[in-house]
Amino acid sequence: MSDQSHSASLETASIEELRERLREAEDTLDAIRSGAVDAVVVGSDDDRRIYTLESADRPYRVLVEQMQEGAVMLSADGTILYANERAGQLLGTQVEHVVGSAFSAFVLDGQHARLHELIRESATGTARDELTVLSVNGETPVYCSFKALESERDQDRLICGVISDLSQQRQMEARLHQAQKMEAVGQLTGGLAHDFNNLLQAIHGNLELVKRAPSDPERVLRWTGNAMRAVSRGAKLTAQLLAFSRSQKLELKPVGLARLVHGMADLFDRTLGAGIDLRLELGDDDAQVVADATQLELALLNLAINARDAMPTGGVLRISTLAWTITDDADLADGDYVELSVADTGTGMPADVAARAFEPFFTTKEVGAGTGLGLAQVYGICQQAGGHAQIESSPRGTRVSLFLRRSPAAAAAPDPSASAVVNASDQSAPRILVVDDDPDVRTFMVETLVSLGYRVDSATGGRAALHMMASDPPDLLVLDFAMPHLDGATVAKLARSQGLQMPIVFASGYADTSALDAAMGNNISLLRKPFSIGNLSAVVAAALG
Ligand SMILES: Nc1ncnc2c1ncn2[C@@H]1O[C@H](COP(=O)(O)OP(=O)(O)OP(=O)(O)O)[C@@H](O)[C@H]1O
Ligand SMILES: [Mg+2]
Structure with missing residues (x-):
């Protein structure tokens, strides 16, 4: 027999022996506890073991x-009667100092109520929860499990924890979370850089063409049109990112669903291609919901693109609405809703994909083919509008439903493209x-407003603007929201405090919602960047009344 196996069998033997002793100790302990005997002697003369309550418990x-x-x-009142060494370490002090103190003295203030609840619950079963204990080493998150020993009187009860x-x-x-975040950021930057490079390429290329042949009006028009399309694709992408980061201010207004969807018919046709049969089933023509119209269009476009990608060989895309009155729902407050759903007959998603599909940056598509923001945007805008989004998917297809709060029928919003010249x-x-x-x-805004017939002055910053306005107040102030030194909100506030009451338009690419909310007020409107000439002229005309 080799040395190794020899010692292994020795170990086995001693483990067996220890087990045997433990069993003996347990049996004996029962006998002693029941009061049948005071001590038990086991074994022969030369190997004799005496068990008493003390030695059996050891x-x-x-x-x-x-x-x-x-x-x-x-x-029962939560005083520590005994603590082992490890408990002392966790509570950051020596066992002698722990014993006699209230356990709650080591627990975060805000959790005392929960601790007392746990102690109470321990009388009827094991009570477990996470708590934070305080010690000289700082806060330590711990998992506590309490169980009371049976006793005749409540106040005598002992609780083991x-x-x-x-x-x-x-x-x-x-660390895992951080790693996942890094993975997401990696995917994001990879995808976005790719998308933006393509857009920049398109813009640069078309501008270069214009530069080479500036005197051919027909071609110049076509090239500039191409470049502008690339810009609006870029703007959609940043809008998605901002909606995801929740820093974009949503403009929640009543939106006519049927009108919005019909208005997108052209866009759907171009996006979906010939192999996909688009069917609109918009039940109630007048149904109005509370939403941000631009974001909702974007959401529908995202859903249509997802559906197209899921139906590479063609299929049916159904966009439908259905009215609901909801009560007692886990995700929605009671009230009237319209369910706007986009259903395809595509490949569907496996359950693990469906479970993560709303996650930002979750994508199964290749780098450059998807950033994983589409459904995150859909989810985000529903949530922010007091609604909810959900996915049903099977190998026969996918349905994404947007539940949006129904708004009482109101006058339709004016067409923003109509503007005064x-x-x-x-x-x-x-x-x-x-x-x-x-x-x-600045140059673009000035040139555009001049071309629309306004008289226009400009300033490069808030101080210069306030100075100019003091001597010669304009009829309208168009203010960039995010500026160095004095931001738009501050300039507006200072102007008002100087008694200037002209309407103000904030131009904002992104802004912390709360900062923008705080700055919005009477006679102040918002122009979202990037904006078109049409947007600018509409907002300015509206502000001037
Ligand atoms: N209609 C659908 N049918 C099948 N799978 C879908 C459908 N819609 C979404 N998915 C799955 O959910 C994933 C996440 O969708 P999401 O729209 O958020 O991102 P994406 O389409 O991958 O990228 P992006 O929309 O940013 O271009 C997709 O990669 C795809 O696997
Ligand atoms: Mg998508």
């Missing part, structure tokens, strides 16, 4: 002393002051 005591979980015994340290687990979770030479034309730190944007 293996358990040693076990508890040694274990790497904290163990405590509490009285096991406390497990969760800090390592938390660190692992945080003012006579340029007219000295009575309204005077507008444009304030933007970006020279390209």
